Amino acid sequence: MNQNLKETIHEAAAGVYRILVPLPKNPLRFLNAYLIRGDAAHGGRNLLIDTGFNRPECETVLRGALKALNADPGGTDIFVTHLHSDHCGLMKKMASAGSRIYCSKADGDLINYATTPAYWEELDGIYAHYGYPSRGKTNMENHPGWEYNVREKVNFIPVDEGQTMEYGGYTLRSVWTPGHTPGHMCLYDGSKQLLFCADHVLDDITPNITVEVGMDNPLRLYLDSLGKVETLDVRTALTGHRRSPDSFRKRIAELRAHHIARLEELIGILGTRAMNAYEAAAAMHWDVSFDRWEDFPLSQKWFAAGEAIAHLQYLYGEGRINRFESEGVYFYSRD
Ligand SMILES: [Zn+2]
Numbered sequence: 001m002n003q004n005l006k007e008t009i010h011e012a013a014a015g016v017y018r019i020l021v022p023l024p025k026n027p028l029r030f031l032n033a034y035l036i037r038g039d040a041a042h043g044g045r046n047l048l049i050d051t052g053f054n055r056p057e058c059e060t061v062l063r064g065a066l067k068a069l070n071a072d073p074g075g076t077d078i079f080v081t082h083l084h085s086d087h088c089g090l091m092k093k094m095a096s097a098g099s100r101i102y103c104s105k106a107d108g109d110l111i112n113y114a115t116t117p118a119y120w121e122e123l124d125g126i127y128a129h130y131g132y133p134s135r136g137k138t139n140m141e142n143h144p145g146w147e148y149n150v151r152e153k154v155n156f157i158p159v160d161e162g163q164t165m166e167y168g169g170y171t172l173r174s175v176w177t178p179g180h181t182p183g184h185m186c187l188y189d190g191s192k193q194l195l196f197c198a199d200h201v202l203d204d205i206t207p208n209i210t211v212e213v214g215m216d217n218p219l220r221l222y223l224d225s226l227g228k229v230e231t232l233d234v235r236t237a238l239t240g241h242r243r244s245p246d247s248f249r250k251r252i253a254e255l256r257a258h259h260i261a262r263l264e265e266l267i268g269i270l271g272t273r274a275m276n277a278y279e280a281a282a283a284m285h286w287d288v289s290f291d292r293w294e295d296f297p298l299s300q301k302w303f304a305a306g307e308a309i310a311h312l313q314y315l316y317g318e319g320r321i322n323r324f325e326s327e328g329v330y331f332y333s334r335d
Helices: 003-008 056-068 105-113 117-129 138-142 218-230 248-269 277-283 298-317
Strands: 009-013 016-022 030-036 046-049 076-079 101-104 157-159 164-167 170-176 185-189 194-198 236-239 322-326 329-333
Touching (some): 003 009, 003 016, 003 056, 016 056, 218 298, 248 298, 277 329
Parallel strands (some): 194 236
Antiparallel strands (some): 009 016, 030 046, 164 170, 322 329
16 A cells, blocks of 8 residues: 555554545545445445545545555445535445445435525525525535535435444444434444444534524534434444544533533623624634634635524524514524
């Protein structure tokens, strides 16, 4: 294996290879795709978990890594953990005619819906309802989900909660973890205490929680899903980005504390006057290199607004704040 491949491929567990797929111009930097190598002696198939964006920089690296691991597309199935294009963008290109492509029904449907402009118009409409300024079609055109995703529909094999599949000596049970997306799925092997947790639990960054078509209180779902995986016995948590947490339960506690602090921050921000989510996002603290909200790039404003919406909707759902509508926009207030 040459030096580049040595840096790209890492055996994360017996027969499970983490492949670092670069995400150019994206603050996440890399996607962790995973290959579970099938037991060739018994004709076993490989399983590729997630893929990277549909762009050449990702495709070159992923193809090279799969070749080095002797995983030819004809013998490889693909599991898509969720609808985001950094996870599913290359699935079509990595599949052969006989490959199974697994995804939850909810996210599979949204991936196919997102191949049409109607999805992006609906999403823009949702954001507009929360006060995000309309910029015609630019929200869609600036979104990596549109730019780097597949453009044709995929015939997914739908995966339900609690289904099991066998690959390379692993028995993987699907664990539905809605919140980051409506159909986000983890894969768990209890006997090996191994969890592929994709973007449900990340170590040095916080998973982005935002509204989605068909999901208007994502933080409520997310916190419930954190509680769900917290009960699992996990020694190795294989994340969708960055490094694995040293302690899975400790990381869950930190993520929960982060959201509680964000909720309290918003309660404070709403102390002065009623605001829509976009205005609240501009008043929140963000760990970025820009001093002023006006200087945030459009994509950062989009993600920030999404986070503000998720937290305000949670507070509203819990009855801690009020919501009213004015000229087609939701406003939140403390009284
Ligand atoms: Zn994601």
